[in-house]
Amino acid sequence: MPRQKVPDIEFNHFVLGQINDLFAQEKIYINPAYQRGDIWKHSQKIELIRSIESGYSIGVLVLFLNDLGKYEILDGQQRLLAIKKYLDGTLDLTETEFTAYQDLERRERIHTDAYCIYYLKLKSHDTESREEDIVQTFLRLQEGTPLNKAEKISAHRGAFKDAFKEAGDASELFKRMSGDKRFRLRLLAAEMLLLELEGDFENKIFPSLELQSFISAIKTYKKRVPPSKLRFYMANLDLLHISLNYLLTALKPSEALALYLLVSYLRKHKAGNQNLPNEISAFAKEFLKKLNSFSIYDKEAPKGMPGEIFQKYRAYKFAAKVMTTPESLKSRFEMILGEFARLKPHIEKDPKRYHDEEQKRELFFRQEGLCAHCGKPMDFRKSTADHVVSHGEGGKTDDLSNAQLLHERCHQKLEKSRRKQRKKEIAAGNLTRAGKAP
Known part of the structure; x- marks a missing residue:
């Protein structure tokens, strides 16, 4: 049994007339990282003032x-x-029946200002566990209050929490969406990050989005979230914002989550992503139009929609009702990916990114040991293989007719030249930076 944690506890009070000064001097701090904001009903607030005016304790x-x-x-x-x-x-x-505080008679105000508000002040001496002490104390105190999943996750500390909180606060994607009551959009940012970190997109295996999965991720990524994963995640959010634009103002979190899965997969696996934002934009409009053209309880397709497509979208709606399970995520991902492939046919990137040693040997002798760029002899050990049609544009690694062997320095020069050409095309408006996977 671990040693009991015993914090310093001080019982004290301040008076009601001090409250504004305590807030102004920031001596009392409402931590927005996990506190819910002002959620009491008007009637609850009035009852509290009634208790104070009657001289009753407010706890x-x-x-x-x-x-x-x-x-x-x-x-x-x-x-x-x-x-x-x-x-x-x-x-x-x-x-x-109450008089506004500002309109109270002098004697009444003195009496109201003197109302005592009692508090317990806790202090932990363990610097290593102080943050965890705050979290656990808060959660246990709220056990009688129905905290939702977003509020419970937000109460924790660590790199994972910092990452999704920063994304939720800073990303233009979430700023355009509406309905952040009780941290709902922050939860969406956390869900997207969890799927990016723990999801196997290639095999369509995803983690549950129940509370325990987040608690596990908070522990796993307490100190650090892999920077490359975090950059990719943030770039996905940016691309979604660019693509969906005004559609975000009416988008449901469940719809945004499915589109995130699609964007993340396409940036990893689709060839030729220069125009991906426009492709996602056009697809999302068509997808959301179909999805919202009938009720989940309708048994017949709306006018103009083939029965097969109707059944597909209807099944998607049913899967979305249990949106946190791995099975639901897989089902919706397969459907939305299949719809994108149907409406926007595309070439998948070759899963094999680099040429192996045997392929490089074949290229070396096919080229008679000469660099394909400068025509001079090469040292095989210092040569590199290159895709003529780039891997990102759908070039196949096992197709050696699409490959060439180069001096390392020639390969660097060629890549530099390609980057320069790409910048010119971007400047001319023919390409966009968005959508290019790192």
């Missing part, structure tokens, strides 16, 4: 002394926010 707050010397509210945020609204004059009292 004990729980505060935690953090590394910055501020008191994080672990329990009592809604009570403090309601009181602050009352003090600021922003709480609607029109249909109540």
Whole structure:
């Protein structure tokens, strides 16, 4: 049995008249990383003010002394926010018996300001476990309150949480979407990151999106999220934002998740991605139009939609109802990928990226040991193989008629020349940077 964690506990109080100053001086801190914001109903706030005016206790707050010397509210945020609204004059009292705080008589205000608000102040001396202590204390205090999955995940600390929180706060994708009540869009950012880190796109195997999968990822990626994976994830978000644009304002999280899976797969496996944003844009419009052209309970296809297509989209809708299971994710991914292939036929990248040693030997002797670029003799050990039609454009590695052997320096010069040509085409508007996988 591990040694019991015993924090310092101090029981104290402040008076109601101090609350605005405590917030202004940032002595009391509402941590937006996991706190839910102002979610109490108006009636709950009025009942709290009624308790205060009647001299009843409103319970004990729980505060935690953090590394910055501020008191994080672990329990009592809604009570403090309601009181602050009352003090600021922003709480609607029109249909109540209460007088606005600003209109109280001097004696009444003195009496109200003197109302005592009691709190427990916790402090952990263990620097290694302090953050975990805050998280666990918060979660246990909220066990009587129905926290949703997003709120529970947001209460944790670490690199994984930092990555999806930053994406949720900074990405233009989530800014254009609506409905971030109780961290829903932050959860969507976490779901997309989890799928990117733990999903096997090639074999269509994905993790569950239930709470335990996120807790596991938080532990696995507590110190570090692989930078290359994180860059790819952020680039996927950017491409989705560019592609979907105004469609994002009405997009459901479940729809956005399926489109994320599609974009991530295509950036890894589709050849010729220079025009991918436009392709995704056109596809998404058609896909979402079909998806929203009938109810899940309709048994007949809408006018103009073939029965086979109707059944496919209907099955997708049913799968989306259980959106967190690996089976649902696989089913929806297969459907949306199949629809993209049907509506936007494309060439898949060769799974084999590099030429092997035997292929390079064959090329060496086919070219009589001469560099295909400069025509001079090569040292086989210092030569490199090149795709004439690039791998990213669909060039096949096992097709040696599409390959050439070069001096290392000649290969570098050739790649530099290709990059320069690509920049010219981008500047001329013929290509776009978006959609190119790293």
